[in-house]
Amino acid sequence: MNSTADALQTTSDSNETGAQQIRDAIREAIVERRLSPGTKLSESDVGNLFNVSRTLARAALQALSYEGLVSVEKNRGAFVAYPSPEEARQIFAARRLVEPGILKEAAERITPSQVQHLKQLLLEEGRLMAERGQSARRAEIKASGDFHLVLASISGNLIMQRFMEELVARSSLVIALYGQSSVSSCGHSEHGDIIAAIERKDIETACHLMLHHISHIEADLDLRARKSVGLREAFEQ
């Protein structure tokens, strides 16, 4: 049990308050798919894992439920969210709705050094794709999401940035549940194409590429049947 704690506590000792640290650690675990949808997150267990009281554990789980990553059921407990197919569709519909707009604002105010940053991110992503192993896979998942998040941060709108963080995190959950092609969740080359369009200030095509990109991710999902672990949900959720 302690080994799990070590695995989760990757980003400790900042100046945040206790509950936020736990929230961030659990969120990271969910986004990187170390925690599967439907997993029960008992308040006591979470508290013991991080050596804090149930009070803080509860606060962290409550916070995650506001982000849609955890669903708390009254008098039953908290579970890693198990988004329905309909919910999955809405998440991607939301992304199609906001990401072109974010991209447009980002493209207008991007600096050359930020373009370099994006390119470097892309390289890192490609490197991870080539590697084998669990941790490389996790890092790749994170990197492919970071591309969209960095774009949001460049747009300069903190509110949209936070919204995108929520959407990307929930997307990761959806892909974990309904994704088909085992690994590459996010078309790597498409990220590159988008960066290229941004660089030559071709905002129009950049937006179209982004729309297609999101649709490609969604097209890789099988939203009709639940994944093989579906029966497990019947027990725990």
Next chain:
Amino acid sequence: MNSTADALQTTSDSNETGAQQIRDAIREAIVERRLSPGTKLSESDVGNLFNVSRTLARAALQALSYEGLVSVEKNRGAFVAYPSPEEARQIFAARRLVEPGILKEAAERITPSQVQHLKQLLLEEGRLMAERGQSARRAEIKASGDFHLVLASISGNLIMQRFMEELVARSSLVIALYGQSSVSSCGHSEHGDIIAAIERKDIETACHLMLHHISHIEADLDLRARKSVGLREAFEQ
């Protein structure tokens, strides 16, 4: 003090858990501008007001901070959010970014009965504008926001709906702080124009009208200087 409690507890005794009831009551008070930006919300005071322990009061305030309506400062306490001019700009930028898209989806799937619902809302809004008195003013503020929220609910996307709820609530806070023309925060006639465009399935114009509408609201703000109550913030915040 008890009179205040009665004034706040408009929507009680549902099947929600205690903290959610308090959260909703405070949110409503903020949106209807019964609570001004910068007001201190002490955990003990909130708890006493609603006859619950600090635990629940804290949970409610925490929840509101996730929505951006309350800012909690470590070891200092919670305050009704006091959005900066920059934050205000970002809120309206976000609305310009998402509302056309929401409107587009809503217009595509709207039913005749929902159109009637919108029209009825509009009438109600107009009736309240004509009335005098504090409570009518509050109801008008709520109604003008509800127009945008109903549109979001018609769009059928729960995620965008929740996001819009956050944006509308925070807009109310911004208008309370920086609004100039004392009362009519939201161009009433513009709502009517938008409904008309939706009804004749002219989505293109409806979106343009919406964009102008949002810009008109923002244009009514004075984002340079803080309002006269600004000195009060110096004391409490």
Next chain:
DNA sequence: GTGCACTAGATCGTATACGATTATGCTTTC
């Protein structure tokens, strides 16, 4: 009279405690 140190009060952060609700497993009965 002004400025600094110190003490007292208030408020927050977190832990613990207790009643309420739900799940589980055993016993009993048909």
Next chain:
DNA sequence: GAAAGCATAATCGTATACGATCTAGTGCAC
């Protein structure tokens, strides 16, 4: 042997308690 009922264990909802941090007021020194 199966089903229903009861008892027990686990978990959540909420309140209370205590230490830590911040705020404010007082008094002393200069």
